[in-house]
Amino acid sequence: MFPDITGALKSSMPNLRGKLEANAPTAPLSWFRTGGPAQVLFSPADAEDLGYFLSRLDPAMPVLVVGLGSNLLIRDGGWAGVMIRLGKAFSEITSLPGYRIRAGAGAPDVKVARVAADAGISGLSFLRGIPGTIGGALRMNGGAYGGETKDVLVEAVGLTRRGERVSFSNQQMGFSYRHTGVPDDVIFTEALFQGKPGDPETILGEMNAITEARSSTQPVNTRTGGSTFKNPPGLKAWELVDKAGCRGLRIGDAQVSEMHCNFLINHGAATATDIENLGEDVRRRVRETSGVELDWEIKRVGQALA
Structure with missing residues (x-):
């Protein structure tokens, strides 16, 4: 749990119309269904409200914008700062x-x-x-x-x-x-x-x-984050992962998809740490097998648990 700063934010933004929530759960916001809390979750009423909020927010405060959370891995320690959810007003x-x-x-x-x-x-x-x-x-x-x-x-x-x-x-x-x-x-x-x-x-x-x-061809009805790694120039990430023998590789409930091995899956109880560690293990194996450094396409944010 993070210190609750929503009261201070509200007092400094008397005309704010959007919703502020302290220590909001983030797992429902990510397709992986993992992650710790957001110190503040802000749902702006519209673009004007968002502009007002930003104009009065401390420039040093970390900000993360979330849409559907399909390409996002929020670490288990959560997000220390403001998470902005663009909802119906931006749809x-x-x-x-x-x-x-x-x-x-x-x-x-x-x-x-x-x-x-x-x-x-x-x-x-x-x-x-x-x-x-x-x-x-x-x-x-x-x-x-x-x-x-x-x-x-x-x-x-x-x-x-x-x-x-x-x-x-x-x-x-x-x-x-x-x-x-x-x-x-x-x-x-x-x-x-x-x-x-x-x-x-x-x-x-x-x-x-x-x-x-x-x-x-893709595990679309699972808890996944879409394509995990970017395709290196002239190569396909899934082929490199497959060549490294990672198809089906697991850490707990986190698994490299057997259908498409550039997808990682949470079978239900995987933590964000499990998923990230699995991805890093895949990167290591590809590096050792093919000499290629895979870059993450999934955005990993927040802090790990101590």
């Missing part, structure tokens, strides 16, 4: 003239793909294969099944740690593989995407094909 999706889509950072990627399909906007079907939110797609240049965020983004909007509104063109985002050059302390709030004219039934067919491909 609006609107189709616009010119085959464009505007989406809040909290909008699930799959729902953005569906709205685009219904509007006859092609080019965004790949979002169906990313189990996260638009905010995560912006931060990591999320991609799947032949498409990446950089291929369709027009503009991203966010807030600085001072609560100032900023916007970035596609070029200013500095996209690369699973990375953006935008400073880490910018919190994305919405994005504008450009698609192309398409037939709704054809687009839905593309999305259904992605759904079937994921279901047949």
Whole structure:
């Protein structure tokens, strides 16, 4: 348990409309269903409320933004600082003239793909294969099944740690593989995407094909965090993991998926430490077998238990 600072925050932010919660459980916020408490969990009422909160928050206070928690491992000691959950207020999706889509950072990627399909906007079907939110797609240049965020983004909007509104063109985002050059302390709030004219039934067919491909090759109905390691240049992480003999490898209830060995699974009782230690063991074995250093794609945050 962390010291309760919510009272002090509320007194310094009398016009705050969002919800502050002290020592909030974080396991429900992560697909792994692990992790210690967040010292403060803040659910802003809207972007204006978030900007107000940031403008009055101590710049030294650690801040972590959480969407669906699909690519996140929160360590067992929890998060010492503020965790910001972008909920329904950031989930609006609107189709616009010119085959464009505007989406809040909290909008699930799959729902953005569906709205685009219904509007006859092609080019965004790949979002169906990313189990996260638009905010995560912006931060990591999320991609799947032949498409990446950089291929369709027009503009991203966010807030600085001072609560100032900023916007970035596609070029200013500095996209690369699973990375953006935008400073880490910018919190994305919405994005504008450009698609192309398409037939709704054809687009839905593309999305259904992605759904079937994921279901047949990935452990989608388990407690997992998606792809664990980034693909090294010219290589596939899962092949390196398989070559190292790690398919099915376990530490307690944490296991390398036998279906797709770039996925780690919590079978129910695994701790975040178990999952992270398993991942590090996989990295060691791949390094010894292939001489390749795998980089984590899953974001690991917080502190370990003493």
